[in-house]
Amino acid sequence: MFENADALLLARLQFAFTVSFHFIFPAFSIGLASYLAVLEGLWLRTGKAIYLDLFRYWLKIFAVAFAMGVVSGIVMSYQFGTNWAVFSDKAGPVIGPLMAYEVLTAFFLEAGFLGVMLFGMNKVGPRLHFAATLMVALGTFISAFWILSVNSWMQTPTGYEIGANGQFLPGESWWAIVFNPSFPYRLVHTVIAAYLTTALAVGGVGAWHLLRDRDNGHARKMFSMAMWMAALVAPVQIFAGDMHGLNTLEHQPAKVMAMEGHYTSHPDGAPLILFGLPSDEEQRVRYAIEIPKASSLILKHDPDAPLAGLDTIVPEDRPPVPVVFWAFRVMVGIGFAMLGLGLWSLLARARGRLYHWPWLHRAALVMGPSGFVAVIAGWVTTEVGRQPWVIYGLLRTADAASPLDAPAVGASLLAFIVVYCAVFGTGAWYVLRLMAQPPHPHETADPVLDQGPIRTAGITPGPTQNPGGEPLPGDTQTEDRP
Structure with missing residues (x-):
């Protein structure tokens, strides 16, 4: 076989x-x-x-x-x-x-x-x-x-x-x-991700029981605590992720190039590619939907700052772009969805409707397993983006395997x-x-x-x-x- x-x-x-x-x-x-x-x-x-x-x-x-x-x-x-x-x-x-x-x-x-x-x-x-x-x-x-x-x-x-x-x-x-160099950023980012994963799971369970019985005081309490966590910690996680990304750009630029889908260098400011179909064969992102110069603004805090692309990396040292590109977007997309859920819960709380908005509860229920998806997507981004190295720049994955x-x-x-x-x-x-x-x-x-x-x-x-x-x-x- x-x-x-x-x-x-x-x-x-x-x-x-x-x-x-x-x-x-x-x-x-x-x-x-x-x-x-x-x-x-x-x-x-x-x-x-x-x-x-x-x-x-x-x-x-x-x-x-x-x-x-x-x-x-x-x-x-x-x-x-x-x-x-x-x-x-x-x-x-x-x-x-x-x-x-x-x-x-x-x-x-x-x-x-x-x-x-x-x-x-x-x-x-x-x-x-x-x-x-x-x-x-x-x-x-x-x-x-x-x-x-x-x-x-x-x-x-x-x-x-x-x-x-x-x-x-x-x-x-x-x-x-x-x-x-990357440990403090990775530790903070991963531990906060674990807390958010738990908060979304607890919130999803609370929402499930509120949809069945909105007067269940125990379901109310766990849902309220989970939504506080999402509202307060999701913005912190987005900031920590941004800091981690800047650290990665400094020490593992090829990974960031793959995350951004930058096959070519941009001397006058790089666009932020929101969606598209990366093609390693064609060395471009097909059907790209992008925001001009936004990637340079995010990564360099200057819209006109130059950003190098994968054309500056020898082919054998490039990670597989499609996997990294999409795993990164899944992680980031879920992160902003968590932020949206937290803000929605704040609005419901301010209006005294935290336990009486079924659509909020349905959204929390759908988001219940999202933390697990996000941490797996983040792990894929980190590990596949490191390829072809098992110890970055020093030991290739192909040279680390057993002779089996x-x-x-x-x-x-x-x-x-x-x-x-x-x-x-x-x-x-x-x-x-x-x-x-x-x-x-x-x-x-x-x-x-x-x-x-x-x-x-x-x-x-x-x-x-x-x-x-x-x-x-x-x-x-x-x-x-x-």
Whole structure:
């Protein structure tokens, strides 16, 4: 079946498939862990039962999403050794320690406190439980810190030395490796994207239940919080994305040329191509709809500033323009749609109609999964735009792959597709099933004890109490109506 296929292409497709599946779950769990910390903190501060109910509601979903993220992430380390052995050998002295730091700091922190977060509220008390929730949220952020540092070093490598055997070795300072030129921008942009992804998902769930029952106070509260997040953070994300783009123009100009569709240089100001059909064969964007000189205005803050095109890059060093061009537009388009939804919610809030505009709720429902699409589109823009390099300007992707035959890579790719679609498809279905259930007062205390095999094993969660035997704050309060 794969006798005439390209082993390198299959290896790239396999990595793209598995990492795309994996990226969805951390993008959700990073934001959701922080949202859970906010909910529990508000409950402790105000004593309102509605925050505890929402915490328990989303904790069930977080438990499933976090588990799928951990399982899908394990595959990444194996692929480095199987399909990308040359990369592992040459970049291991730099990449390996950074990945180890992620395990020693983030993963141990998450693993140490996750059990307390999931099962410990009636065992350790509310304040210590809140501390555990904060530690899990901090762990997800630290994990993103180290993983994005690794990826950013591959995009803008600094602080390294080349050994006698061609390996990349750490230089005099690890700080130059960790805080490479693109890392601060990529960290801010990606973490904000995770928060917006969660906000849109929470808003979509709230909108779904408001369309079914606009008087559901719990749905109102989660929808209101999500819309505040979209309205306040989407503009910040657009600004952070612009700063990240300017940094990319400085360090990876070919990527920006592909994003903009600039096959040729523009000495007197480059147009902003809104839409069109890029053609690498014809070296032009067909049927281009463009705004004259707007690209120079955005990238150089001067409409007449010259911008170089891909004609200044040798053909073998150019990324595939159509993929980068359209992935970038999907990401940016969704970003502005998030901004529009946030502004619409502000208008509805100002008119006292936040919970009574069905079209706003329908729009939020449609936008619910948009954050996941945006982060995948952003990842495609970043990674495909880096091609043909795996370590930008230093190690080509073609030179980093393992010497495997195409049938071997193709067989494992097919196995991954079947297993991933079965396992993670089932997990995603279960998460959607949990989301479809309306939040209500007095949600169960433990997200897993009342589900599936543990329930059938005869283990029943007890009443929510602190170690002294008294009910936790807010458990006997009535439903809050925002």
